[in-house]
Amino acid sequence: MKPLVVVATLCALFTLSQQAPSKDKCMCELTNSEKAFPYDKLGNLEGNAVKCNSDVTSQKARKLQSLMMGLERRLPELAKDIAVLDSENDEQMYAAISLQLINNELWEIQRLMDELNSTTLSYQRLSASATQQLKGMRGKMGELEAYDSMQVVKRQQDNRRLTRDLQECRTGHQHIVQPTRRPRGACPHGKFDNVTGPRVNTAGEYPGSYKYGAWGRDPRPAAGTESWYWRVMLISSNKYGHYVRLYTSLSSLIVGVSTPGNILISPSNPTTNTIQGPNAVMYDGALYYNCYNQDSVCRFNTSTKTVTTVKLPAGTRYNSKSNFCILDECYLYTDLDLATDESGVWVIYTTAQDFGNLVLAKVEDTEPPQLGQPRRTSVYKSSVSNTFMVCGVLYATRYIDRSTEEIFYSFDTSTGEENFNVGVFLHKVSPNIISLNYSPVDQMLHAYCDSIMVSYKVLFS
Structure with a gap:
């Protein structure tokens, strides 16, 4: 019975306060003049950003670079093998072997070309799609910043900029030239890639x-x-x-x-x-x-x-x-x-x-x-x-x-x-x-x- 009594008492108090507030109490009505923050839009933006990160990766860029380098290296090797074939004069025994090596090299170059063409076309579509998504996300972020009526985001950006400038100012006066050393991974051919x-x-x-x-x-x-x-x-x-x-x-x-x-x-x-x-x-x-x-x-x-x-x-x-x-x-x-x-x-x-x-x-x-x-x-x-x-x-x-x-x-x-x-x-x-x-x-x-x-x-x- 006690819960019912409490509810009844609260209802009675609410009714009385609506009819005639007591003299020793002050009641205020809070009205929010700002629009409700669109959390659904923010969630969509986060989802799109995650998708972009998964679609556009450094591994894919390295794959394209590796294919280009592979093709670049293969062509001189093919020319060298053809020169060897021209110079061999051994009653056609070794020449047949060299010809087989050249056929293998041509097949590998064709495979690289096919893979490079398909990869390039795929990346062109991906680049166009990612550019379009970024434009849309930039516009939506501008809309969401309008809800920052207290300028919190703007102040944070200003603070980060000031902190960076202060750090640059400090290090600029204390700059010490480091001794020269061999660059990491220095190699006469370049960096090992693939x-x-x-x-x-x-x-x-x-x-x-x-x-x-x-x-x-x-x-x-x-x-x-x-x-x-x-x-x-x-x-x-x-x-x-x-x-x-x-x-x-x-x-x-x-x-x-x-x-x-x-x-x-x-x-x-x-x-x-x-x-x-x-x-x-x-x-x-x-x-x-x-x-x-x-x-x-x-x-x-x-x-x-x-x-x-x-x-x-x-x-x-x-x-x-x-x-x-x-x-x-x-x-x-x-x-x-x-x-x-x-x-x-x-x-x-x-x-x-x-x-x-x-x-x-x-x-x-x-x-x-x-x-x-x-x-x-x-x-x-x-x-x-x-x-x-x-x-x-x-x-x-x-x-x-x-x-x-x-x-x-x-x-x-x-x-x-x-x-x-x-x-x-x-x-x-x-x-x-x-x-x-x-x-x-x-x-x-x-x-x-x-x-x-x-x-x-x-x-x-």
């Missing part, structure tokens, strides 16, 4: 054999060997190798004509100083690789047939204790990864004291070779499927699926800056990339994929 391909896709003279290995070009070749390629195959249980195989041209590599042939490090496998693991590189006429059963880098001089070693720091993991991995599988004996770039040879490894994170150091080209200052990263070795170096920057890849690998991480050795969101993808011809190395001679990535030799073109902006 990877296209694959351009070369061949099994060579041993189709389906020797799953583990490496191949590429010497960044500092001796006179007369500028066009040569090399290949290392692990012929003993995918673990060990004892020679490097040389080819005088890409055509001879594809058809499997090796000249001068195999250069032996030792007569058999495994034995002291032979190759352990697939991560080998050539530099200045020497093969660099993980020494058999040692936490050391071996340098085998192909001219003098001598081997010198570089000892890695105490605690370095070797003998398949810290490998590159994909999902629940790891690549055996990949504890040490050798890489070349514009400056020379690098070794990437892990140590017990670094808890399995990647460490890299320069292998100085001295006599005997020495290890440079180590650089430590915060990326875990087993979460990486491969690494390579470009212009003093370490890049790491990870397995996405059977047809895609992602370059996801970079570490700049000059600044120590790390980036876990590189976002460049490799289209694979085989699920496993056993070794991956960059060649500064032609700006190519050379991948060894389950006995198949594949190359990708590196694009710089």
Whole structure:
């Protein structure tokens, strides 16, 4: 009963106050002369702004730029391949290979043109639509500002402008010239931007054999060997190798004509100083690789047939204790990864004291070779499927699926800056990339994929 009594009492009071207000109370009537704020319009504007942000992104702009750069790089390569075809005179054996490469190049250029045309048309429509929406939103924002009768927004804008001017005034009087330093990511080719391909896709003279290995070009070749390629195959249980195989041209590599042939490090496998693991590189006429059963880098001089070693720091993991991995599988004996770039040879490894994170150091080209200052990263070795170096920057890849690998991480050795969101993808011809190395001679990535030799073109902006 009490709620009913309270309601009845309130009704009675309301009736009395309407009829005759008491002398000791003052009653006012508030009338809002302003229009009600249109919250529905503000909600629509927010929705349109979110849609614009999702439609117009920097990734789409980068895609268009990447396609343009890819086409720009492909055309000179096509002209170069045609010149090679004109100059070859080898009873049509290598000429047929070169013609096939030119056909592949033409197909890739046509694909880029088709994708560029469709992307450009799509972006033109998107640009026109976004421009129209922005004009509409600008007009609606002007209408909404009319509801700011107390000039709150205007005052906030004035305050921000004054604060900025004051800060500029302060810093202008205290300006100190900073010492000159190398620009971040400085590279003679430009900034690493993307990877296209694959351009070369061949099994060579041993189709389906020797799953583990490496191949590429010497960044500092001796006179007369500028066009040569090399290949290392692990012929003993995918673990060990004892020679490097040389080819005088890409055509001879594809058809499997090796000249001068195999250069032996030792007569058999495994034995002291032979190759352990697939991560080998050539530099200045020497093969660099993980020494058999040692936490050391071996340098085998192909001219003098001598081997010198570089000892890695105490605690370095070797003998398949810290490998590159994909999902629940790891690549055996990949504890040490050798890489070349514009400056020379690098070794990437892990140590017990670094808890399995990647460490890299320069292998100085001295006599005997020495290890440079180590650089430590915060990326875990087993979460990486491969690494390579470009212009003093370490890049790491990870397995996405059977047809895609992602370059996801970079570490700049000059600044120590790390980036876990590189976002460049490799289209694979085989699920496993056993070794991956960059060649500064032609700006190519050379991948060894389950006995198949594949190359990708590196694009710089």
